């Protein structure tokens with residue numbers, strides 16, 4: 001198992017980038033909690049939970065990358081977070097990685 005990232009892992013050129021990442025992470029977690037609670041298709045297993053989290057995060061951080069140097073300034077709206085998490089949940093519950 002990989003070690004958890006330490007705050008120093010997020011320092012680039014004396015700037016702490018962990019705040020940006022943590023913010024998106026926490027918003028994904030919060031959206032997942034709300035949406036998965038009432039999702040009847042969600043099997044609740046660790047693999048699916050991790051898949052939804054990782055895929056959502058990838059999609060949202062990819063959005064950051066696409067806007068180039070505006071990365072750290074652009075706000076990801078709650079609508080964007082909700083839309084991405086919702087779409088990702090649908091994808092994972094309908095086709096889980098463990099193939100059930």
Ligand SMILES: [Zn+2]
Pocket residue numbers: 043044045046047048049096098
């Ligand atoms: Zn599962």
